[in-house]
Amino acid sequence: MKEVYLAHLSLPDFFTVRFHHLIASQRNLINSLLEDRTILSYALDIERKNLYVYIQAESEQEIMDILSTFPIIKEVKVAIHELAFYNSAPVSLPELNLN
Numbered sequence: 001m002k003e004v005y006l007a008h009l010s011l012p013d014f015f016t017v018r019f020h021h022l023i024a025s026q027r028n029l030i031n032s033l034l035e036d037r038t039i040l041s042y043a044l045d046i047e048r049k050n051l052y053v054y055i056q057a058e059s060e061q062e063i064m065d066i067l068s069t070f071p072i073i074k075e076v077k078v079a080i081h082e083l084a085f086y087n088s089a090p091v092s093l094p095e096l097n098l099n
Contacts, residue, residue: 004086
């Protein structure tokens with residue numbers, strides 16, 4: 001059974017040119033993982049120091065396998081936390097306006 005984990009990625013203090021070049025491919029991968037619901041949410045704090053990724057997986061090893069595909073993975077520090085529960089607002093379709 002899949003569980004939800006929080007992956008906390010600490011970003012580097014200074015973004016190198018190399019790191020900046022990785023950002024576009026990182027966003028493309030994240031969008032793909034969001035579409036297939038492997039990643040449930042992805043957030044960056046206002047100081048641009050921490051990424052918070054909620055991931056659905058069978059094990060911590062599967063989380064590491066997913067994170068290892070991140071283009072920025074060699075530039076960040078990772079902490080993984082298994083969650084007791086994960087609640088989110090229900091996703092619904094927008095209200096239709098027939099005018």
